[in-house]
C-alpha cells in the first residue's frame with residue numbers, strides 16, 4: 032500500500048519566539064484598538080480577582096472589633112449598630128467591584144471572539160491568496176493533504192492560542208503579580224513559603240508538561256496522517272473495490288488509528304496528571320502556610336512586611352487568614368498557566384507552518400508586455416482601443432518611453448529549448464519548432480515523450496532552462512503571464528470541472544459571456560446535445576469535478592469552456608481521447624471552423640485526428656525526431672509511418 036502521506040510534519044516550531052512575535056504583531060496590525068480594549072478588560076478582571084484577598088482582611092478586622100467590643104462589655108445590638116454601617120458600605124463596595132469585573136469579562140470574551148474569528152479569517156484569506164500565487168511547481172512538490180491541513184489543523188491551534196492560551200496566561204500572570212504585591216504587603220515570610228510552592232510547581236510542569244507537549248505535537252502528526260489516508264481512500268474508492276483491497280486498507284487504517292490512539296493517550300495522560308499533581312501541591316502548601324502562620328503567631332515573630340513600613344498595624348490572625356485565601360488563588364493561577372504550555376507549543380508549530388505557506392516565493396512575473404484590444408486602421412496601423420474588437424495586440428513599452436503594438440497572430444517559435452522539471456533529469460532536449468499563424472501543429476509520440484511538457488512551457492507553467500520561446504516575435508518571458516495565458520485557450524489533459532452548474536462551468540472560460548455565447552460554444556464543442564438531455568439542462572449542478580458525467584462528457588465541457596473564451600491560440604492536450612470517433616469527428620469539424628485563421632496545438636493519440644495538421648512533430652524521449660505534414664512523413668517511411676501503418680503501436 033502506498034505510504035500514507037505526511038501531514039504537518041509534527042515538529043515543534045523552529046523559531047518559536049519569532050513566530051509568536053510575528054503572530055502578535057500581525058494581531059496588532061489588524062486589531063490594535065480591540066486588542067488594547069481586551070487587555071484593559073483583562074487587567075480589570077485580574078485586579079477584581081485579587082479583591083477578595085484584600086476584602087477578607089477587612090472582614091477579619093470587623094470580627095476583631097466585634098470581639099473586642101464584646102470583651103469590653105458592650106451589648107450585642109449596640110456593637111452591631113456600631114459596625115453595621117461600615118460592613119454594609121464594604122459589602123456595597125464589593126458588589127460594585129464585582130459588577131465592574133463582570134462587565135469587563137463580558138466585554139473581553141465577546142470582543143475576544145470577534146478578534147479571534149476575524150483574525151483567522153484574515154489568515155486564511157492571506158494563505159489562500161499566497162497559495163494562488165504559487166507556481167505549479169509548488170503543487171508538484173507538496174501534497175494536497177499537507178496544504179489542506181494548514182487551513183484546518185494548524186489554523187485551529189492558532190484559534191486555541193489566541194482565544195484561550197494568550198488571554199489565560201496574560202490574566203493569570205497579572206493576577207500573580209498583583210497577588211505577590213499584596214502578599215509582600217502582608218507578610219514577607221509567608222510570601223517566601225508560597226514561592227517555594229511555585230518553584231516546586233514549575234519543576235513539576237517542566238518535567239510532566241515538557242513530555243506532554245512532545246506527545247501533543249506527535250498527536251497532531253498522527254491525526255494529519257490519518258486524515259490524509261482517509262482522504263486518499265475516499266478518492267480511490269473505486270480502485271480499492273476493484274482490487275478487493277478493503278481488508279488491506281482497513282489494516283493500514285487500523286495501524287494509523289492505533290498510532291493516533293497511543294500518541295493521544297500519552298499526550299493526555301501527561302496533561303491529565305498535571306492538574307491533580309498541581310492541585311495536591313497546592314493543598315500541601317495550604318496546610319504549610321497555615322502551619323507557618325500558626326508558628327509566627329505562637330512565637331509572636333516580628334514581621335518586616337510593607338504594611339509595617341506604612342505604619343499600619345495588622346494582627347497576625349488577619350494576616351494568616353488572608354494568606355490562606357491567597358495561597359489557593361496563587362496555586363490555581365500557576366497551574367492555569369502551566370496547563371496552557373502544551374497548546375502554546377502546538378500552536379506555534381502550527382503557526383509556523385501557516386507562515387511558511389504565506390512566505391513561499393510566489394510565481395515571479397517580470398512581464399511588461401500586455402495584451403490589449405486592437406483597432407486596425409485603414410493604413411494597417413494598430414492602436415489600442417477600449418472595447419472588444421475581436422482583434423488583439425501586444426502592447427510593448429520600450430526603454431525610451433515609446434510604445435509599440437504588435438498584432439496578436441499566434442506565431443509561436445521555440446528555439447533550442449532544453450527543460451527538466453528537476454535539474455537532474457532533462458525532459459526536453461534541444462526542441463526547435465515553429466507554428467505560423469493559423470497553422471495546426473500536432474505532437475505525436477509515446478506516453479512520457481514530452482508532449483504535455485511542451486504545452487506547459489508555452490503557457491509558462493514552468494520556465495525553460497535553456498533556449499528561447501517567442502510569441503509573435505516577443506520573448507515570452509517579457510509577456511505578463513496573465514496576458515499570455517489569456518491569449519491561449521487550453522484544454523488540459525486532466526479535465527477539471529468546478530462545483531456549480533454546467534452553464535457556470537462553461538462561462539469559466541470568459542466571465543462576461545452571455546448564456547447565448549455559452550450555448551454557442553457548447554454547440555461548437557458538440558456538447559449541446561448531451562447537456563440538453565441532462566435533468567436540468569444547462570442548469571444541472573455538477574458535483575465534485577463532474578463525477579455525475581462521463582469522462583467524454585467532461586472533455587466536451589472543457590472544450591466548450593475553452594471555446595467560449597474565443598482565444599487566438601488553442602492548445603488541446605488529448606482533448607478528445609475519451610470521446611468516441613464519431614463524436615470526435617463532429618467536434619473536430621466544429622473546432623476547425625472555430626480555429627480557422629488561428630494557431631492550434633493538438634496532442635492526440637488517434638492519428639486520424641492529427642492527420643490534417645499543417646505540421647506534425649514526432650517526439651521521442653524529449654526530442655523531435657521527425658517533422659513535416661502527413662504526406663511528407665508517410666513518404667519518409669520513418670517512425671510516423673510505422674505508427675500510422677500500425678507497424679508500431681502507440682501507447
Ligand SMILES: Nc1ncnc2c1ncn2[C@@H]1O[C@H](COP(=O)(O)OP(=O)(O)O)[C@@H](O)[C@H]1O
Pocket residue numbers: 171452453458476477478479480481482483484485
Ligand atoms: N510535474 C512533473 N514533475 C517531474 N517530472 C514530470 C512532471 N510531469 C511530467 N514529468 C516527466 O516528464 C516526462 C514527459 O512527460 P509529459 O510531457 O507529461 O509526457 P506526455 O508526452 O505523455 O504528455 C515524463 O518522463 C514524466 O515523467
Ligand SMILES: [Mg+2]
Pocket residue numbers: 482483484524604
Ligand atoms: Mg501528456
